[in-house]
Amino acid sequence: MNAIYSPFQLGRIQLQNRFVMAPMTRARANPDGTPGPLAAEYYGxxxxxxxxVTEGTQPSDDGQGYPLTPGIYTNAHVAGWRVVNDGIHARGGHVFYQLxxxxxxxxxxxxxxxxxxxxPSAIAPGEQIYTLDGMKNIPVPRALTTDEVAATIKDYACSARRAIExxxxxxxxxxxxxxxHQFLAKSSNQRTDRYGGSIENRARFxxxxxxxxxxxxxxxxTGIRLSPGFTGFGLDVGPEGPDVFRYLVGELDKLGLxxxxxxxxxxxDILHDFRRIWHQAIILNRPARPRDEIGKDIASGLAxxxxxxxxxxxxxxxxxxxVANAPFNTADHSVYxxxxxxxxEAGYTDFPTLKAEQEGVPG
Structure with missing residues (x-):
């Protein structure tokens, strides 16, 4: 397990260790999409x-799915996130925004x-979604035109620039x-243009x-998060699913992300395939990883x-x-x-640290 504590060169930055905070939606941003008042403390x-890796951050108005999620495409967003970044950097950390x-x-x-x-297509997921007025059925979406696909890609690039700013x-x-993922999945992508049909076309976006x-x-x-085994939200990549992801990872590898x-x-098996195909860093998230296997994938060379x-x-x-093999605080889903x-502060910045617990300081 010792390797997980060692520094690692990731692109142009050196990380102080090989632990990564996974992106987690918290829905605590301000209504205009700027980070909320406690975001800098939470991340710091x-x-x-x-x-x-921050919570999912929309690159445009059209990109938002849930209420009170942050954005990174306006001057106000840039200013708000700058405070968060300063808090992370001041403590020796580094930060990528998840777009x-x-x-x-x-x-x-x-x-x-x-x-x-x-x-990609006018197909509803058959799910409900949280709104500030409670759970509601997700309506049928409108299919993007080919020109709108190009504009959406430009939105990603613009928001990436704003993130660096x-x-x-x-x-x-x-x-x-x-x-x-919706472009990759046959169940959500029934397009007949260059973004639908074949593996190559569905991976094109x-x-x-x-x-x-x-x-x-x-x-x-630039990094990307993928999950070949994810089948939620009505998504089904199809029987050739592993081949879709092998192709996609191989093509992305050429970009040097x-x-x-x-x-x-x-x-x-597909993890081992990725290790052979991909020539840059691999971050691996096992949602149900046992505590005694922390660092195992790094030690084996798989990640x-x-x-x-x-x-x-x-x-x-x-x-x-x-490090101390101390009991973990338990995350309460009701306050996510x-x-x-x-x-x-509840369920956000009020979790006690190990030092505070040992010293008897309330969380």
Whole structure:
């Protein structure tokens, strides 16, 4: 397990260790998409990890899916995120923003313009989504025109530039569940243009998004998150699913991206395939990773970094808990999203550190 504590060169930055804070939607931004008043404290508390990947951050009004999620495309967003970045950097950490365009996982009540969601095809996911008025059925999205696909790709590139302007170290393309994944999946993509049909066509959107961002901010500042085993939200890539992801990863490898971030759901063979295909860093997230296997994937050479979500959410000093083999605080799902009745700190910045617990200081 010792290798996970060692520094690592990721693109143009050196990380202080190989722990990564996975992106986690918290829905605590201001209504205009600027980070909320406690965002800098929340991320700063957890900056002892080598790399922080922020919550999903929309690159445009059309990209928003859920209420109170942050954006990175206006001057106000840039100014708000700069404070967050300063807090992370002051503690020796580094930060990539996760660029998340929700696609069909959206509702007009949740977006600034209250327009219908857009997606590869006009196919609803058959799911409900949270709004400030409660759970509602997700309406059928509008299919993007070919010209609108090009404009959407440009939105990603522009938001990546704004991220760097705000002081971020890079961006991560969100390729799980949302728009990028919706182009990959046959169940959500029935297009007949150059973005639908064959494996190559369905992967084209993800590749062109990555190319556009690389052209804007550089490959060494660009990562992507993928999950070959994800089947939620009505997504089905089809029987050739593993081949889709092998092709996509091979094409992305040619761009020299800083990393791929894999959310793993059980197909060990494809992880080994990625290790052979991919020549840059691999971040591996196993959602149900046992505690005694922390660092195992790095030690085996299967991954270069490991990401953790709920454990870091509930344990701002996660690494201290791991080193001391101390019990973890438990993450309470009921306080994951949105501002809480008990106050803005509840379930966000009020988790006790190990030092505080040992000294008997209330959280």
């Amino acid at each position: 508390q957890r900056a002892s990890v080598g790399l922080t 998340m365009r929700a696609g069909r996982m959206s509702h007009p009540d949740n977006t600034p313009h209250h327009r219908q969601g857009v997606a 705000s002081g971020a170290d890079g961006v991560e393309i969100h390729g799980v569940a949302y728009l990028v 993800a590749i062109e998004v990555a190319q556009a961002i690389v052209a804007e901010i550089g490959a060494d500042r 800083a990393y791929i971030h894999i959310v793993h759901y059980g197909d060990e 270069d970094l490991e990401s953790y979500g709920a454990h870091i959410l509930a344990n701002p000093d996660f690494i201290d808990h791991v 999203f949105g501002y809480q009745p008990k106050g803005p």
